[in-house]
Amino acid sequence: MFGRKILLMTVWVMIFESINLSAAIPQAPVIALNLNQNTVKLSWVQVPSAQSYTLFYAPYPNPTYIGSLDMGKQTDFSVTFSQDAQYYVALKASNTEGSSNYSNIEHFVLPEPIKIDPNVPPLKNSQWYRPQVGASWQWQLKGTINTSYPVEIYDIDLFDTSLQSIQSLKQQGKKVICYFSAGTYEGWRPDKAAFKSEDLGKPLEDFQDERWLDIRSLTVYQIMTQRLDLAVSKGCDGVEPDNVDAYINNSGFALNATDQLAFNKYLANAAHQRNLSVALKNDLDQAPHLLDYFDFSVNEQCHEYDECHALKVFIESGKPVLNAEYDSQYRDDVNKRQALCELSGIQKFSTLILPVNLDDQFRFSCQ
Numbered sequence: 001m002f003g004r005k006i007l008l009m010t011v012w013v014m015i016f017e018s019i020n021l022s023a024a025i026p027q028a029p030v031i032a033l034n035l036n037q038n039t040v041k042l043s044w045v046q047v048p049s050a051q052s053y054t055l056f057y058a059p060y061p062n063p064t065y066i067g068s069l070d071m072g073k074q075t076d077f078s079v080t081f082s083q084d085a086q087y088y089v090a091l092k093a094s095n096t097e098g099s100s101n102y103s104n105i106e107h108f109v110l111p112e113p114i115k116i117d118p119n120v121p122p123l124k125n126s127q128w129y130r131p132q133v134g135a136s137w138q139w140q141l142k143g144t145i146n147t148s149y150p151v152e153i154y155d156i157d158l159f160d161t162s163l164q165s166i167q168s169l170k171q172q173g174k175k176v177i178c179y180f181s182a183g184t185y186e187g188w189r190p191d192k193a194a195f196k197s198e199d200l201g202k203p204l205e206d207f208q209d210e211r212w213l214d215i216r217s218l219t220v221y222q223i224m225t226q227r228l229d230l231a232v233s234k235g236c237d238g239v240e241p242d243n244v245d246a247y248i249n250n251s252g253f254a255l256n257a258t259d260q261l262a263f264n265k266y267l268a269n270a271a272h273q274r275n276l277s278v279a280l281k282n283d284l285d286q287a288p289h290l291l292d293y294f295d296f297s298v299n300e301q302c303h304e305y306d307e308c309h310a311l312k313v314f315i316e317s318g319k320p321v322l323n324a325e326y327d328s329q330y331r332d333d334v335n336k337r338q339a340l341c342e343l344s345g346i347q348k349f350s351t352l353i354l355p356v357n358l359d360d361q362f363r364f365s366c367q
Contacts, residue, residue, distance in 0.1 A: 026050040026093040028101040033089065038110055042089060043076040044103070050093035060086040060107045085110045114221045118262040122293040123272040129175055129237045130277060130295050133348050135320045136367050139298075141179055142359040145169075149363075153177055155240055155298070155322070158227065159189055163234050170235060177279065178236035180227050182267055183243030184210040194223050201252030204243075212243075212251035215263040228270055238277030240298050241267050245283040261289060268293035279322070284310035297321045303340055308347060315348050323349045326356040331364065341366035 029044045042055070053071040058064075071077060071091075086109040093100040137153035140146065145156055145165055154169050158178035166176050185192070185200050187209065196219050201212035213220050224241070231239050244267070246253070247260040264283065268290070271278035280287065280294035284307055287297070296319050302308040304327045311321045323344065330337045330353040337353060344351035344366045353364040 024049055025098040026095055026100045029053065029091050029093050029103045031089070031091050031103045031106060033106040033108060035108055035110070038113070039078060039080045040085075040108055040110070041076065041078040042091075042106075044091060046075055047093040047100070049095055050100075051095040052093075054092050054094065054099070056090045056092065056102070058088045060088050060109065063088055081110055084113065114218055114225070114266070116216070116218075116221070116262050116266065118258045118265065120262075120265050120269060122265070123269050126272060126275055128272055128275045128277050128295070131175070131320050133315055133318060133320045134367070135296075135322070135350055136365070137322050137350055137352070138363070139322070139324055139352060139354060140358055140360045142357055146360045147172065147174075153322070155179060158231055158234070158236070158239070161234075166235050170237075175237040175277075176235070177238045177240050177277070178231045178234065179240045179242060180231075181210070181243050182224050182227075182241035182263075183213055183215060183246045185213055186210055191223060191226065194226075195219065201246075202250055205250070210243075212246050212249065212253070214251075214253045215246055215255065216253075216259055221263075221266060224267060225270055228267075228274055228276065231276060232274050236276065238279065238295070239271055240279045240281055241271075242281050244281055245286075248285065257286065261286060264290055265293050287311060288313055291317055291319070295319060299323045301325055301327070303343070303351075308349070311349075312347075321347070321349045323351040324354050324358075325351065326354065331362060337364060 026047045026049050029047050031042050031044045034041045052073060055069045055071050055077060056066055058066045086107070088105055088107045090105045091103040131153060135153055136151040137155060138149045138151045139155040141157045145154070145161065147169060151174070153175045155177040156179065158180040169176050184204060185195055196217070199214045199217045199220055201214060204210045204212065228239065244264050245260065247255040247257055264280070264286070268278050277295045279296050279298040280290055281298045282300060283290070287310055291313050297311050297314045299311055299321055302311060302323060303325055314321050325340065330340050341351065351366040355361045
């Protein structure tokens, strides 16, 4: 008889605890946040005793208000934004007894949508580095960087140069310009998988392991924007986007001058938004149209091909022309090199005679 009472009491305690447990205020949920371009996805694990969930959101980084959405019993939620957005998000679980504390608070920042506009005005109201006419420079894209040159600017490879090397140059008082190819696909770069196959065109005439890009593609714009962000994270003072004249080459795409202007202007403005100086690389025919967008010119072989007159607009606007010549006559013939340097001095160009591989095997400066 005594044993039956103990058993009944145990059963009643279990029932009471079960009822009490089901009626308890739920624990705070834990949310996970994932971003995929302009889509935000939230997910969470079902909380015991929770009957519904409420999603809370507030502007980031200044939460001037808190909004809420009833999630019902669902344990995930996704939303796609048509424009830039940035919010804090958190979750509460609820039942008839009340609501939990807030979950972990997450936030997301979606960038402003990329706008392809050949008529976009240039940005002018920031404090990025602006080199002056006559600035001295060194250009090396391969091999261990020779840091011994007494110059103002080092132009080096964005991907292959370490953060430590860039910071070391900056500690020496150098300005660091970071090179990347904006108009071609290079299959050895770490972000190569981000490109879509339909955006890859014909190989370059002189570099068969590179392919022209469809510069009208939003994917290409996004990848180049990410490269600009990488330049910021590494501490670059500016960038040199290369191959920005696809429209006059056999790219495999029906590109025109307007496509190229839109792409190049976007690159310049996006660089300036990040306080990066930006060079116009070659693209001589469009130089007058792009002068207000770019801070200086990096040119290859304008003396060899008698094209330097097209860059006069930069000098007249107080912007330097960093010129590199590769013809072996300038390396091997002292008189021809002297004549080149005299002409370069008259033009006020910053001219170097370099190996075409830009590996510092030799270097002659006209300054």
